[in-house]
Amino acid sequence: MEWINALVQGILLGGLYALFAAGLSLIFGVMRLVNIAHGDLIVLAAFLGLTVTTATGMHPLLALIVVVPLMAGLGYALQRGLLNQTLGDDILPPLLVTFGLSVILQNGLLEIYSADPQKLSAGGLETASLPVGGLSLGVLPLLTFAIAVLVIWGLQWTFYHTSLGRSFRAVSDNQDIAQLMGINRRHVFGLAMALALAVTAVAGILLGIRTSFDPSVGGGRLIFGFEAVIIGGLGNLWGTLAGGVILGVAQTIGAKIDPGWQILAGHIVFLLILAVRPNGLFPRIAA
């Protein structure tokens, strides 16, 4: 039963990793941009959640109605004002610029919030559990997984059933020809980043409720996000969810073998999959 429990906890943890990764996957799928600052943007969302909940006293999940639009707006402005200028045939400029952004975000957060670990208080939600078939499942991990599935489904639906999604895929396929269809690619890239950071906002708030965070933890979230994206296959959103689940299960099973192995087990599984399937398990470049 303990192994089954570890497996189920890993699957649920994968939901959070999928949320870390969904924004990365979306951005890479649409504009081939690798955002090194993604983890720090997740942490920024958590700190914004902290500010909102501290200032208003509202529940962290309710704070999403403030933090999601804020992060989406930031994403659009960031893309139009900075990142669009870095896109082109050379992949180095966006890598360097988002790396610089990561450093600025970390230091900015450090200056404003200090290095002290923080946490979003969600009352009884953090400790509530449900007995399911002999297992005791946390309500928060269950909720996180359900939100992850809903977010991935929503992104998938947007991609395949809306004119915005058509524009995302068209721009991803061929930017020049998409422009001939009257699509302003810079605006579409801005919308894609807005959507990605809206998802990042959800990930940041759930991270802040689940565990303590400080300005330096973004790098670790970025790596988990990357690993989930690459395990699942670049640009495939459902694959990203699968990648998150595989990573989560590897970590909880690793921790079950030896608590010190939790993070290492995830990295080992990632490397094994990368060695056997370099394009991931479900590759599909166009998200």
Place this chain on the structure above:
Amino acid sequence: MPDTILELRGLDAHYGDFQALYGIDMQVTEGEVLAIIGSNGAGKTTMMRSISGLLSNRRDQIRYRGGAIGNLRADEVAHKGIALVPEGRQLFPSLSVEENLLIGGQVGRQGHWNLRRLYDLFPILEERRNVPSTSLSGGQQQMVAIGRALMSNPDLILFDEISLGLAPVIIKDIYTALPGIIGQGMSAVIVEQDISKALSVSSRVYCLQEGRVSLEGASDTVSREDISRAYFGID
């Protein structure tokens, strides 16, 4: 006398240090079908890319309905009512046939063309509306490329190498359908290497040679000798 819809005034175009077009002057009038002929590398596609906004030029070198558009982006040019059927079709591989057509309509211009009328024009596309565009034959892909451009209800449509890589029977079908397509109040510029096909549907013809206009005249009066001279640069 019909108004001029498109005018090129001394159009130059460059790819880095390489100059592809040298001072091209050209006019297209309302409702006119103009043919551009020339050998490979003559500058025909560069001209199409310039007009459609894929290549940036000096603002006043391209005028559309009297306004300077030479420095507009391709999406801004599309909103003004110019559509390009690009060389090699260039459909969106991740979009279905119908999605490829619908995305052409996202410009939002009202007019004769809609999905229903396109399916009436090319019934095979309705049968295959939900399949990936890349699974179609070359001829069917060309129909989608034409349909995608028509969905924006342009006032001026540019066809770049419409028959390139297609079987003769398909080319014949497309040229049979062309007068019905263009006859909806549109003006058209047809870039074509098949000289007889180009002359058969156009009222005037320009020949390009090494980035310069080497011949201009009415399609029904230019002689084979004139064209040979202009096309190959042989006296």
